Amino acid sequence: MNKKAKKWYDYLWIVSLTYLILGFFNILFAWLGLLCFFIPLIISVAFGNKGYCNRYCGRGQLFGLLGGRFGLSRKKDIPKWMKSKWFRFGFLIFFFIMFFQMLWNTWLVFSGARDLNQVTTLLWTFKVPWHWAYHGTILHPAVAQFAFGFYSIMLTSTILGLITMVIFKPRSWCVYCPMGTMTQLICKAKSAIDDQRNNKQTEDLYESFEKQDGI
């Protein structure tokens, strides 16, 4: 009973790995990464759970595999400040700012104010030439600019995840992952609303009892 039977979704790490590799061949594949933004959000908004993290997230699985099975992790406890709310929310906000900056760059190219910049920016600092993964697009160059920017975000977060995987536990990234924090926040909001509604229902019920009793 030690090993649980593997389900199809336990292999989604292959998808995540493929995604990262495809970005080295054609940057336009980066667009597919939007799925890892929208699916978790849709699941949490629609169902009020973290089904994405808990089941389908291939990135988490990849870290779990590399750090666990392949032993590329020291398996030490993550420091306290990294799991504190302010760090997690702070990182989420930082991530948002970077995301909007990426959208802004896309807009600049779209409006013609700037030319397409064929680089991938790692860790928000290092500009790596990435022209070899760009073979033109029949669409607007802004489509490619978005791809470069988005792939930068995906690769940067992978690098951060790998670093904390090595230093701390395999899936340390999940502690401060913006998608994880965001979906948990959505679940908290949903559950608070549900509680309120339930309380209201209970109150209404009591009220109707009281009315029946003629109090």
Add this chain to the structure above:
Amino acid sequence: MSVQKRKKAQVEQNLCVACGCCAKVCPINAINVYKGLYAAVDANKCVGCGKCAKECPASVIIIKEAAL
């Protein structure tokens, strides 16, 4: 059976990130993420093996003796 102490997993829920790594490794499904908020342990099922605590990336699970 009088008061008996058994080892059980306990989650520090306000620091839990609800990632579900614990639920993935628990051999008897005694721990699950509740509504995407935090992990909750079914104390009747849990055998205190400590697998979840080892896996938890936030290290917020402790294995503690609990009176049954």
